[in-house]
Amino acid sequence: MVEVLMAALLPIVLQLIFNRVLFSKYLPVFITLLIMLFAFDGQNQPFYLQATGLCSLMIGYWLGLNIYKKQARKMK
DSSP states (O other): OHHHHHHHHHHHHHHHHHHHHHOOSSHHHHHHHHIIIIITTGGGSOHHHHHHHHHHHHHHHHHHHHHHHHHHHHHO
């Protein structure tokens, strides 16, 4: 249960933090994906955890894209 919760929330949080700090669209996705693969041994996790993490990564990307668009409007 803890693993599913961690797989669901951690990519979203990482995505939002990196997006807020780096002011980029694609670099936070790449960094979060690398953290998920290497730090949490993503290749050897069960399929349901990989799918949960991937869905969470896509949700985090969407939320981060909204932040990026708001920041771009403020910069004009």
